[in-house]
Amino acid sequence: MDKKQENKKVFLEIVNQLRKLIKQEGIKPGEKIPSERVLSERLNVGRSSVREALRSLELLGLIETRHGGGTFLSAVHSNQLVEILASFILQENKAVEDVHIVRRMHEKEAIRVICSEQSLRSLPVWESLFMKLELENEIVRDLLLRELMIASGNRLALKIWLQLVAYSATPLKKLSTEEEKPLLQMLIKALQLGYEKEATSAYENWMHYLKNSSS
Amino acid sequence: MDKKQENKKVFLEIVNQLRKLIKQEGIKPGEKIPSERVLSERLNVGRSSVREALRSLELLGLIETRHGGGTFLSAVHSNQLVEILASFILQENKAVEDVHIVRRMHEKEAIRVICSEQSLRSLPVWESLFMKLELENEIVRDLLLRELMIASGNRLALKIWLQLVAYSATPLKKLSTEEEKPLLQMLIKALQLGYEKEATSAYENWMHYLKNSSS
DNA sequence: GCTCAAAAGTGGTCTGACCACTTTTCATTA
DNA sequence: TAATGAAAAGTGGTCAGACCACTTTTGAGC
Structure with missing residues (x-):
């Protein structure tokens, strides 16, 4: 009676049957x-x-x-994948803070990578952003x-x-203020010069400012 | 000639076609x-x-x-995450390196977080691992x-x-050598003392060692 | 014993058919 | 006219059979 519940998806049932069969036969990765014909x-x-x-x-x-x-059974991956994906979908409770943290981690790491590579530091996009920030007071932020x-x-x-951004509540939609501008400029300049420490520091100040100004 | 490369998996091609079609038609979650018949x-x-x-x-x-x-397109917004991960896992031959990089990034960040928090540094698990490393020569690595x-x-x-680990090639399956041990001990010690710089440095040395010893 | 073509095995794809279920249509009825 | 409800159309679920392309195995001929 309790096992009638999952009787819906038949092709999933086959997946289960398959897993069972693989276990029985002792088929290794x-x-x-x-x-297919035999299984059928x-x-x-x-x-x-x-x-x-x-x-x-x-x-x-x-x-x-x-x-x-x-x-053939795949040699590399384990079937943990399914469980992880599933648990991922079913969750989303207190995750908001975690998302922010992981997002910032990725951003900080990107800054480090860029600082450590001459070719990335000298990309024209940074100068362009710097200018845009100075002239128009556009939302350079995102x-x-x-x-x-x-x-x-x-x-x-x-x-x-990109996924994390989509998840983020992004309460930071206001226009750039005069206070924010120098923080951003500092970050960009440090980035262009390859000063990793200063860049990450500027980034953290910036984030700290955004956090406080939105409250 | 260069586009024959990905001609292998036809049903994957259909998946891509589907995605394209959904985008064209502007079908929302x-x-x-x-x-099925129309698509066919x-x-x-x-x-x-x-x-x-x-x-x-x-x-x-x-x-x-x-x-x-x-x-119907799934309404749950979290499924995009699944899509990204899945589509990534499939094609993308050179993804292996990216996976490693992101994985190490997460690990390094974890080290930083732990170093910066007294309560995390003093967890008994570190001492336990340190001991285990000294007495039994177990695979403390993973x-x-x-x-x-x-x-x-x-x-x-x-x-x-966890996701990244599942898809790492993990060629590092050998037993811990005598050379690896001090690297690990250094990492743990620095961790317990909260020396962030030394800890991340030890981590990077360790990873460098693993990379070279596996070739 | 070796070589290599034929045969068998296997995945890849398409077609047509039937069933079960849902949605739409529309004639009948209140 | 509006409501009802059965028929029809649409759709996913499953199966069987037929080819094709490719790989592996077989075995006859050398």
């Missing part, structure tokens, strides 16, 4: 799993259903398929952070950061 | 996407292929399907990193980190 017969389902389940597992990186060769993340050159970090 | 026709592929792609997306939580009703991430107290960072 890197080894071959039964062919053993599980009493159509081959297309088996394939739907297999493709899902493949997208998760749990199995590898070789055209004409067979299907733009600068974005450029920082892009310039640091790590695409994974950038993607994670 | 919660809204309905074209039926518009993308010039069989319905079963469309289904394989859809089931993958469903397993990732990106879409929801209602029997007889249709297929354990230490794990404890670092846990102790730093950011659950989001921890989950991201």
